[in-house]
Amino acid sequence: MKKILVVDDNEILLRAWERILKKEPCQFIVTNNPEEAVQIMEEKGADILISDIVMPKMDGFDLMKRVLRNHQGLQVVLTTGYICDFSNINLDVELKDLHIVMKPYNDINGLQGFVHKLVEGDESVNDEKEAILGKNNVHLHLWNL
Numbered sequence: 001m002k003k004i005l006v007v008d009d010n011e012i013l014l015r016a017w018e019r020i021l022k023k024e025p026c027q028f029i030v031t032n033n034p035e036e037a038v039q040i041m042e043e044k045g046a047d048i049l050i051s052d053i054v055m056p057k058m059d060g061f062d063l064m065k066r067v068l069r070n071h072q073g074l075q076v077v078l079t080t081g082y083i084c085d086f087s088n089i090n091l092d093v094e095l096k097d098l099h100i101v102m103k104p105y106n107d108i109n110g111l112q113g114f115v116h117k118l119v120e121g122d123e124s125v126n127d128e129k130e131a132i133l134g135k136n137n138v139h140l141h142l143w144n145l
Contacts (some may be wrong), residue, residue, distance in 0.1 A: 034058035
């Protein structure tokens with residue numbers, strides 16, 4: 001059973017993630033504190049990290065970099081309401097695929113389906129034909145759900 005850690009400083013979005021994840025055969029933890037998320041990763045680990053990018057104290061990129069040091073193979077999904085050219089961001093991480101889900105979430109069924117594919121290990125979410133090749137050869141998958 002996959003373990004998922006969700007990090008977002010917005011409590012309403014955390015509750016929405018809980019509702020989505022309760023429908024999946026997985027274990028999950030949600031937190032609004034990225035520093036706590038690092039501690040959770042060290043103590044309990046996770047298979048999938050879903051994190052907002054813009055948060056106080058530590059952004060999602062920094063969180064991702066910190067936890068990837070000790071958790072190779074972690075799947076990462078970052079969420080944001082800000083549009084930028086992600087292909088020019090130097091991520092400086094050992095990661096093959098990075099999923100970026102744009103906010104606001106407009107298609108809850110689409111989001112549920114995306115999460116289901118992650119939980120089930122469906123490799124179609126990592127389709128390279130749909131990805132943008134970013135710096136460090138990270139395949140960036142942008143999702144408008």
